[in-house]
Amino acid sequence: MDWGDFFKKNFIAIDEQLRVIYEDNVHFDKDLPEFKTQGGVYIHSDRLTVTSPVLMWVKALDMILEKMKSSGFNFSQIRALSGAGQVTGISHIRLLNKGDSPIWMDSSTTSQCRELEKAVGGAQHLASVTGSRAYERFTGNQIAKIYSQNPEVYQQTERISLVSSFAASLFLGTYAPIDYSDGSGMNLLQIWEKTWSKSCLDACAPGLEERLGCPVPSHSVLGPISPYYSQRYGFSPDCKVVAFTGDNPASLAGMRLQEGDIAISLGTSDTLFLWIQEPTPALEGHILCNPVDSQTYMALLCFKNGSLMRERIRDDCASGSWDEFSKALSSTAAGNSGNLGFYFDVMEITPEAVGIHRFNRDNQKVSRFPKEVEIRALIEGQFMAKRIHAEKLGYKVLPRTRILATGGASHNKKILQVLSDVFNAPVFTIDTANSACLGSAYRAIHGLVAERNVSLADVVKLAPEPSLAVTPTPGAEEVNLFAASIMEKRVVTVLSGFLENISKNPSCL
Numbered sequence: 001m002d003w004g005d006f007f008k009k010n011f012i013a014i015d016e017q018l019r020v021i022y023e024d025n026v027h028f029d030k031d032l033p034e035f036k037t038q039g040g041v042y043i044h045s046d047r048l049t050v051t052s053p054v055l056m057w058v059k060a061l062d063m064i065l066e067k068m069k070s071s072g073f074n075f076s077q078i079r080a081l082s083g084a085g086q087v088t089g090i091s092h093i094r095l096l097n098k099g100d101s102p103i104w105m106d107s108s109t110t111s112q113c114r115e116l117e118k119a120v121g122g123a124q125h126l127a128s129v130t131g132s133r134a135y136e137r138f139t140g141n142q143i144a145k146i147y148s149q150n151p152e153v154y155q156q157t158e159r160i161s162l163v164s165s166f167a168a169s170l171f172l173g174t175y176a177p178i179d180y181s182d183g184s185g186m187n188l189l190q191i192w193e194k195t196w197s198k199s200c201l202d203a204c205a206p207g208l209e210e211r212l213g214c215p216v217p218s219h220s221v222l223g224p225i226s227p228y229y230s231q232r233y234g235f236s237p238d239c240k241v242v243a244f245t246g247d248n249p250a251s252l253a254g255m256r257l258q259e260g261d262i263a264i265s266l267g268t269s270d271t272l273f274l275w276i277q278e279p280t281p282a283l284e285g286h287i288l289c290n291p292v293d294s295q296t297y298m299a300l301l302c303f304k305n306g307s308l309m310r311e312r313i314r315d316d317c318a319s320g321s322w323d324e325f326s327k328a329l330s331s332t333a334a335g336n337s338g339n340l341g342f343y344f345d346v347m348e349i350t351p352e353a354v355g356i357h358r359f360n361r362d363n364q365k366v367s368r369f370p371k372e373v374e375i376r377a378l379i380e381g382q383f384m385a386k387r388i389h390a391e392k393l394g395y396k397v398l399p400r401t402r403i404l405a406t407g408g409a410s411h412n413k414k415i416l417q418v419l420s421d422v423f424n425a426p427v428f429t430i431d432t433a434n435s436a437c438l439g440s441a442y443r444a445i446h447g448l449v450a451e452r453n454v455s456l457a458d459v460v461k462l463a464p465e466p467s468l469a470v471t472p473t474p475g476a477e478e479v480n481l482f483a484a485s486i487m488e489k490r491v492v493t494v495l496s497g498f499l500e501n502i503s504k505n506p507s508c509l
Contacts, residue, residue: 001440009064025064140187144205173228179243182249257273314375330414334473334480335476335479339376363490402426403427405430428466
């Protein structure tokens with residue numbers, strides 16, 4: 001089960017051969033109109049506060065189970081279940097009465113973020129401890145806001161849950177603990193020791209450790225399903241509830257990443273999932289505990305300027321044609337003869353800059369490129385940035401590294417060829433529709449055998465293999481690595497120019 005999309009709830013059931021035997025969803029706005037949400041959420045008047053009604057989530061669960069029951073689904077055959085949810089939602093007793101929970105879209109906690117970073121010795125120190133600098137949507141800062149604005153609500157709170165652990169609690173019939181992986185996206189968990197950070201807890205609210213409970217490994221079997229579900233739907237009393245986790249960690253499981261692998265979603269935003277052995281937390285990106293291997297880590301990088309930027313350059317330089325776009329990539333060589341560019345239509349996350357910045361082979365800033373040079377500069381620049389920032393987080397390209405690509409741009413082999421050349425690794429394509437939900441199903445099976453040191457890779461070996469799309473062009477890596485080293489230096493130029501412009505004209509933000 002996946003609660004990660006806040007406009008709907010997805011449910012998948014798989015058999016022992018890992019075949020999907022049931023799949024359905026509940027669309028919050030359409031199927032539960034009484035809650036009057038838009039995209040499953042309420043956007044408040046300040047445009048920063050974004051919440052979702054907790055009782056809507058509960059009703060959606062009943063609704064999807066009733067749909068399954070009506071279809072004749074045999075619940076008694078389910079041996080284990082797990083799920084995923086967005087990390088930021090907070091559910092607790094008082095908020096359940098109040099009705100709403102803050103979610104990942106909320107950005108109203110900037111002051112709490114700055115206070116947390118100050119309290120623990122700075123943004124980099126916070127990242128070194130918790131895996132990320134302070135982020136507005138992260139749970140610790142949301143808790144700090146509730147405590148500062150509604151201390152009586154906080155004092156009456158017995159337990160605080162994430163969306164994931166709240167959903168697990170419904171099936172368990174008692175409070176479910178927070179798992180390591182989702183817990184490491186809160187700005188509260190020490191990712192090395194896998195215990196709550198006292199300094200972070202104290203900076204957010206008093207008595208917070210008791211309200212959070214002890215975190216547990218992501219593969220933990222929490223207990224049998226609540227008798228309520230056995231009596232109402234026919235679940236076996238022996239059905240086990242495996243710890244729920246975050247939607248991104250569940251997607252890593254659904255994509256079946258292994259050590260050294262990279263998963264890249266090339267969508268409206270571009271997202272990287274990385275399996276990392278020895279991470280080095282930085283101010284950009286996130287380090288999370290690995291949801292399928294407690295001894296390793298996963299990294300997450302998100303870039304806002306993804307497919308929409310590619311489509312804009314396609315329209316400007318290739319007459320709106322992907323075929324012409326691809327031909328332009330084929331007509332230019334790796335490294336783009338030293339021409340490189342940064343293309344940010346909207347404020348980027350990594351690096352924090354906006355605008356289009358072009359540099360020629362002599363490292364001079366220029367106002368335009370020839371069309372085919374522009375196209376390669378865009379694609380190479382996007383992928384070089386991904387590699388640069390991945391390596392800053394401790395990622396290393398290994399001889400066995402695979403790139404698993406998904407999303408709209410993964411259907412374009414010329415774009416994938418550039419990706420393969422930049423990372424010097426083969427690119428495979430995968431169908432990841434509902435990857436978080438499928439990953440939850442895989443994790444449910446894994447939870448039954450994980451204590452016997454059985455890996456997720458062993459559990460899912462019957463699943464379909466990804467399809468090989470392209471392999472690296474011989475010699476391209478050396479050219480691209482040289483270009484990437486130049487690009488990293490040019491980032492300083494872009495950021496310094498951007499910051500100077502902001503100081504002169506703050507309204508441009």
